[in-house]
Amino acid sequence: MARSNSDKMVRQLEKKPTGIVGFDEITGGGLPAGRPSLICGGAGAGKTLFSIEFIIRGALQYKEPGVILTFEEKATDLETNVASLGFNLKKLQKDKLVWIDHIHVDRSEIAETGEYDLDGLFIRLGYAIDSIGAKRVMLDTIENLFSGLSNEGILRAELRRLFTWLKDKGVTTIITGEKGINTLTRQGLEEYVSDCVLLLEHRVINQISTRLLRVVKYRGSVHGTNEYPFLIDEQGISVLPVTSLRLDNEVSSQRVSSGIPTLDAMLSGSGFFRGSSILISGTAGTGKTSIAAYFADASCKRKERCLYFAFEESPRQIVRNMKSIGIDLQKHEDAGLLKIQSSRPTLQGLELHLLTIHKLVKQFKPRTVILDPITNLVTIGSMSEVKSMLIRLIDFLQVEKITVLFTALVYEKDNTVQTDEGVSSLVDAWILVRDIEANGERNRGIYIMKSRGMQHSNRVREFVITDTGLELVDVYLGPKGILVGSAREAEQLNEVTGVELRTHALSFKDRVLERKKTVLEAKIASLREEFESMQDDLNKTFREEELTNAIMEKNRQQAGNKSKPGKSNYGKS
Amino acid sequence: MAKASKVKKAAPKAVEERWQLRLYVAGNTPKSAAALTNLKKYCELHLDGRYEIEVIDLLVNPQLAAGDQILAIPTLVRKVPIPIRKIIGDLSNEEKVLVGLDIKTVKKQHA
Numbered sequence: 231m232a233r234s235n236s237d238k239m240v241r242q243l244e245k246k247p248t249g250i251v252g253f254d255e256i257t258g259g260g261l262p263a264g265r266p267s268l269i270c271g272g273a274g275a276g277k278t279l280f281s282i283e284f285i286i287r288g289a290l291q292y293k294e295p296g297v298i299l300t301f302e303e304k305a306t307d308l309e310t311n312v313a314s315l316g317f318n319l320k321k322l323q324k325d326k327l328v329w330i331d332h333i334h335v336d337r338s339e340i341a342e343t344g345e346y347d348l349d350g351l352f353i354r355l356g357y358a359i360d361s362i363g364a365k366r367v368m369l370d371t372i373e374n375l376f377s378g379l380s381n382e383g384i385l386r387a388e389l390r391r392l393f394t395w396l397k398d399k400g401v402t403t404i405i406t407g408e409k410g411i412n413t414l415t416r417q418g419l420e421e422y423v424s425d426c427v428l429l430l431e432h433r434v435i436n437q438i439s440t441r442l443l444r445v446v447k448y449r450g451s452v453h454g455t456n457e458y459p460f461l462i463d464e465q466g467i468s469v470l471p472v473t474s475l476r477l478d479n480e481v482s483s484q485r486v487s488s489g490i491p492t493l494d495a496m497l498s499g500s501g502f503f504r505g506s507s508i509l510i511s512g513t514a515g516t517g518k519t520s521i522a523a524y525f526a527d528a529s530c531k532r533k534e535r536c537l538y539f540a541f542e543e544s545p546r547q548i549v550r551n552m553k554s555i556g557i558d559l560q561k562h563e564d565a566g567l568l569k570i571q572s573s574r575p576t577l578q579g580l581e582l583h584l585l586t587i588h589k590l591v592k593q594f595k596p597r598t599v600i601l602d603p604i605t606n607l608v609t610i611g612s613m614s615e616v617k618s619m620l621i622r623l624i625d626f627l628q629v630e631k632i633t634v635l636f637t638a639l640v641y642e643k644d645n646t647v648q649t650d651e652g653v654s655s656l657v658d659a660w661i662l663v664r665d666i667e668a669n670g671e672r673n674r675g676i677y678i679m680k681s682r683g684m685q686h687s688n689r690v691r692e693f694v695i696t697d698t699g700l701e702l703v704d705v706y707l708g709p710k711g712i713l714v715g716s717a718r719e720a721e722q723l724n725e726v727t728g729v730e731l732r733t734h735a736l737s738f739k740d741r742v743l744e745r746k747k748t749v750l751e752a753k754i755a756s757l758r759e760e761f762e763s764m765q766d767d768l769n770k771t772f773r774e775e776e777l778t779n780a781i782m783e784k785n786r787q788q789a790g791n792k793s794k795p796g797k798s799n800y801g802k803s
Numbered sequence: 804m805a806k807a808s809k810v811k812k813a814a815p816k817a818v819e820e821r822w823q824l825r826l827y828v829a830g831n832t833p834k835s836a837a838a839l840t841n842l843k844k845y846c847e848l849h850l851d852g853r854y855e856i857e858v859i860d861l862l863v864n865p866q867l868a869a870g871d872q873i874l875a876i877p878t879l880v881r882k883v884p885i886p887i888r889k890i891i892g893d894l895s896n897e898e899k900v901l902v903g904l905d906i907k908t909v910k911k912q913h914a
Binding site for chain 2: 333
């Protein structure tokens with residue numbers, strides 16, 4: 231086992247890290263060491279910047295000096311261009327970490343007669359490499375030679391020789407090439423540089439541009455094959471590896487409060503799971519942002535950082551609005567616990583939004599992330615794109631054990647409870663806030679559609695926003711259906727009166743009954759008396775008869791005893 | 804041609820401008836040798852003593868390549884008269900060299 235491992239180690243291609251965020255992840259370490267790599271793309275795709283970052287980061291982070299051989303921009307132009315990224319090329323040149331040579335080819339100045347070669351270029355490059363002991367070289371854009379020199383046969387032969395020579399020198403080279411119509415590069419450079427080819431693209435969909443990077447080819451190495459969106463900002467290029475996601479993240483059974491005690495109560499008493507994803511959906515103006523703000527507030531009160539992405543309102547606006555319901559977000563912002571990041575969804579493509587979120591999450595290290603609302607993202611991508619972006623976001627945040635709360639707008643007309651973004655199946659908890667319109671007023675009803683892994687209330691609650699905050703009130707479920715708002719209050723009042731009246735009525739009826747009972751009992755008593763007297767009567771008659779009979783019998787016996795000796799007596803009496 | 808050497812043919816006429824030519828080579832390759840031979844021949848023929856040829860071997864002095872923006876070898880650079888002109892190749896085509904150096908007109912004027 232160990233042996234096969236070490237064999238593998240020997241055979242594996244050595245790589246030079248570029249230092250570009252995310253890129254080294256996709257390629258498993260960077261560009262092939264000691265070999266030329268081609269980076270191609272259209273105008274403004276970021277080829278030069280990518281290459282320069284490779285050189286500068288190499289010099290700064292990996293202590294590998296680099297040579298920049300530019301056929302387009304002058305050294306001073308380059309210095310200015312990268313100064314905006316915070317790189318000081320002048321200083322690097324002084325420190326002998328970077329060598330810039332500008333090669334200027336102008337056809338009008340040059341006449342060609344007979345055979346020549348490009349030894350001049352080799353010598354200049356060789357001199358530059360040897361002067362600073364360079365390990366990295368950048369050629370930007372070598373195709374310019376084709377416009378400067380007319381003998382293509384010589385040029386092609388010389389380019390081939392150049393790339394072999396660079397390989398022999400053991401320098402890691404990055405060569406830029408303009409994208410051709412049907413080929414990767416206009417002059418077919420990919421023919422000579424066959425070790426690693428990267429393609430940068432700048433795609434505009436629905437007026438929103440996304441920069442994409444793809445590893446077309448990487449000889450001797452596994453690599454990601456997708457198109458990876460990348461971002462150019464004040465920190466240079468960052469590439470987002472989007473597919474390195476698995477469903478094996480650890481889960482926490484710790485609970486976090488939603489900030490609304492009554493809502494927590496609906497969620498078996500203690501709120502959401504840490505690291506879970508929560509969706510709050512509802513029609514316009516139902517208080518989704520308020521719930522989100524409460525959640526943010528609760529997070530900050532636990533001294534956990536919260537990152538709030540607002541796609542509709544500016545930070546100041548949110549702070550002001552939330553003050554009206556009794557939440558002071560400003561305090562948390564000042565304490566550095568809350569960061570509200572506002573941006574229009576249309577500012578950039580979906581992938582870039584995702585990338586921005588990634589970057590900010592890595593920087594700010596929050597425990598809670600809020601996206602308010604995700605609905606607007608649909609304006610810049612199709613439903614499936616938004617869904618895939620959100621899947622990746624949820625996955626990423628779950629890996630980081632960050633609780634995420636989305637809000638989503640549901641349109642009034644379709645009363646189906648599906649959200650537009652189709653994320654309802656992805657989230658762990660889904661809370662729906664709905665308008666309930668009745669009796670000329672609108673009220674909010676809140677219920678929990680689902681909450682994975684915990685018992686939750688199935689009741690609809692009325693959701694009341696007051697000056698002091700949010701409150702969930704039990705709705706009135708009466709014979710007339712669900713009553714909310716003033717109708718509920720009226721009904722509740724009615725009910726109280728009803729109870730009062732009923733108690734009153736009850737006691738009255740009780741008394742009547744009592745009286746009836748007394749009367750009846752009296753009647754029963756008299757009847758019983760009557761019955762007893764009748765019985766006595768009857769008994770008396772019986773008794774009398776019995777007595778008479780008995781006496782008669784007695785008399786007869788007496789009489790019989792006297793006349794016993796002679797039967798004649800019997801006849802006589 | 805192991806090092807930079809100057810081949811001077813100094814016979815200046817007062818009003819005539821002098822031609823300063825610089826030939827960049829890299830070691831003693833056949834192409835470089837041919838270029839130098841050709842150049843000398845044309846100069847003798849057309850510039851007759853009003854020229855200076857400076858041969859620079861970039862293998863010896865590689866730092867000099869950047870100054871004149873040398874890419875190809877051999878390269879002939881006309882420093883004076885201005886504007887600077889460059890001719891690359893072994894200079895085998897006389898007409899092209901003369902056009903490139905803008906010598907013909909000079910010759911015509913002279914004649």
